[in-house]
Amino acid sequence: xxxxxxxxxxxxxxxxxxxxxxxxxxxxxxxxxxxxxxxxxxxxxxxxxxxxxxxxxxxxxxxxxxxxxxxxxxxxxxxxxxxxxxxxxxxxxxxxxxxxxxxxxxxxxxxxxxxxxxxxxxxxxxxxxxxxxxxxxxxxxxxxxxxxxxxxxxxxxxxxxxxxxxxxxxxxxxxxxxxxxxxxxxxxxxxxxxxxxxxxxxxxxxxxxxxxxxxxxxxxxxxxxxxxxxxxxxxxxxxxxxxxxxxxxxxx
Amino acid sequence: xxxxxxxxxxxxxxxxxxxxxxxxxxxxxxxxxxxxxxxxxxxxxxxxxxxxxxxxxxxxxxxxxxxxxxxxxxxxxxxxxxxxxxxxxxxxxxxxxxxxxxxxxxxxxxxxxxxxxxxxxxxxxxxxxxxxxxxxxxxxxxxxxxxxxxxxxxxxxxxxxxxxxxxxxxxxxxxxxxxxxxxxxxxxxxxxxxxxxxxxxxxxxxxxxxxxxxxxxxxxxxxxxxxxxxxxxxxxxxxxxxxxxxxxxxxx
Numbered sequence: 001x002x003x004x005x006x007x008x009x010x011x012x013x014x015x016x017x018x019x020x021x022x023x024x025x026x027x028x029x030x031x032x033x034x035x036x037x038x039x040x041x042x043x044x045x046x047x048x049x050x051x052x053x054x055x056x057x058x059x060x061x062x063x064x065x066x067x068x069x070x071x072x073x074x075x076x077x078x079x080x081x082x083x084x085x086x087x088x089x090x091x092x093x094x095x096x097x098x099x100x101x102x103x104x105x106x107x108x109x110x111x112x113x114x115x116x117x118x119x120x121x122x123x124x125x126x127x128x129x130x131x132x133x134x135x136x137x138x139x140x141x142x143x144x145x146x147x148x149x150x151x152x153x154x155x156x157x158x159x160x161x162x163x164x165x166x167x168x169x170x171x172x173x174x175x176x177x178x179x180x181x182x183x184x185x186x187x188x189x190x191x192x193x194x195x196x197x198x199x200x201x202x203x204x205x206x207x208x209x210x211x212x213x214x215x216x217x218x219x220x221x222x223x224x225x226x227x228x229x230x231x232x233x234x235x236x237x238x239x240x241x242x243x244x245x246x247x248x249x250x251x252x
Numbered sequence: 253x254x255x256x257x258x259x260x261x262x263x264x265x266x267x268x269x270x271x272x273x274x275x276x277x278x279x280x281x282x283x284x285x286x287x288x289x290x291x292x293x294x295x296x297x298x299x300x301x302x303x304x305x306x307x308x309x310x311x312x313x314x315x316x317x318x319x320x321x322x323x324x325x326x327x328x329x330x331x332x333x334x335x336x337x338x339x340x341x342x343x344x345x346x347x348x349x350x351x352x353x354x355x356x357x358x359x360x361x362x363x364x365x366x367x368x369x370x371x372x373x374x375x376x377x378x379x380x381x382x383x384x385x386x387x388x389x390x391x392x393x394x395x396x397x398x399x400x401x402x403x404x405x406x407x408x409x410x411x412x413x414x415x416x417x418x419x420x421x422x423x424x425x426x427x428x429x430x431x432x433x434x435x436x437x438x439x440x441x442x443x444x445x446x447x448x449x450x451x452x453x454x455x456x457x458x459x460x461x462x463x464x465x466x467x468x469x470x471x472x473x474x475x476x477x478x479x480x481x482x483x484x485x486x487x488x489x490x491x492x493x494x495x496x497x498x499x500x501x502x503x504x
Contacts, residue, residue: 008375008376008377009376010376010377010379055377057377078372078373079372079373082373082374087374087376087379087380088376088379089376090373090374090375090376091373092371092372092373092375119344120330120331120344121330121331121334121342121343121344122334122339122342123260123342123344124260124261124262124339124340124341124342125260125262125307125309125381127262127339127340128339129377184436185437
């Protein structure tokens with residue numbers, strides 16, 4: 001059987017999604033859990049690589065089971081696998097995957113959420129679930145960051161917003177939207193949403209770091225188109241830390 | 253100096269507020285942190301005992317410093333003590349306490365928040381931060397629980413809602429309001445708010461457990477006045493687990 005599943009995980013204690021020998025990754029934990037359920041030859045593929053400490057409110061995988069495996073109806077799968085999963089990850093929906101479906105290539109777009117908590121002292125409920133940026137930002141930082149972000153929307157060469165040393169054939173990507181707003185969850189929490197057809201390594205974290213630089217006055221809104229044009233990582237802002245980043249929505 | 257402070261903490265890794273030899277409690281961690289800042293004779297008092305695993309969005313303490321201690325202006329105190337506090341606790345405001353102020357006796361009322369997450373599979377972001385009640389409750393459970401809760405509002409003998417074996421002079425308490433609603437944070441999350449002038453041991457957790465019993469159909473709304481009248485713990489519902497409980501607001 002070939003299943004398509006959606007899941008959530010808290011990234012703190014994972015060394016990212018992808019399998020790495022000897023390390024606790026999302027892929028290895030899932031492969032082990034589905035291995036218990038279906039047999040060891042199970043094949044788990046993910047929609048995206050995520051870094052150590054990055055969270056997922058919505059992450060998609062396919063699970064290909066060996067021929068001898070029991071045929072579990074998809075609607076029962078989230079409950080069947082629950083007992084084999086640790087508390088920092090859960091599968092919340094499952095269906096049969098269409099033939100020839102590819103969980104990474106067939107993504108139409110992904111939305112990332114980046115949380116910046118600007119409380120003056122760290123909020124313990126948001127530790128390792130946000131960027132605890134303690135230096136006070138202006139009240140209207142949501143508007144400042146939103147406006148600056150609009151220069152990034154569209155199809156561009158995002159070389160300036162890619163971690164140095166990454167190997168990739170093309171650095172052209174399309175960002176569909178960037179929205180920045182104050183959270184309804186609590187005061188001084190800013191939510192940055194970035195949706196695009198694909199992302200370079202660290203791209204959302206460099207965008208978040210650059211927008212915070214603009215809010216803090218270290219860069220100007222009008223600098224953004226210049227930074228894009230340079231196609232050079234050193235012109236963009238800092239790479240915001242992984243703990244503020246959530247893969248938030250995956251659309252096929 | 254005599255300070256009044258407000259703080260937040262994540263309860264997972266604390267054995268409640270009150271000092272217990274050899275255990276990690278909120279009081280012992282705070283006494284140690286303020287001891288570093290002011291000297292070892294510092295005296296930390298809390299507004300309430302909270303159990304192991306119970307959280308606080310708002311908790312009040314007083315800190316009495318020894319005479320030789322440095323006089324730190326209150327507005328600087330949250331930042332000064334930050335370096336001595338672990339990541340699961342933070343002080344977010346401070347002022348001088350009035351003379352004769354008593355942080356526990358002078359409380360006018362406290363509001364508790366109880367979170368019931370009724371997602372069919374556990375949400376990893378709410379593990380140990382809510383009661384993960386996986387058995388599906390009716391869609392309108394917020395209304396059912398709210399209505400049942402109204403029978404508890406007012407001044408009553410709450411013996412039925414007190415953990416057995418507690419020693420207390422009077423079991424009469426006044427509940428000012430009980431509000432139950434669906435959370436805006438996510439679907440299937442119910443928020444139960446209970447405010448009162450004082451609470452018996454486990455009272456809010458037994459109220460939450462009883463309201464969930466009513467939502468689940470194991471008890472009826474009309475049973476609530478009967479349960480109150482019995483003045484006997486065995487007639488109320490189960491004690492909901494500590495991880496769903498937050499001390500949410502303390503008013504003087």
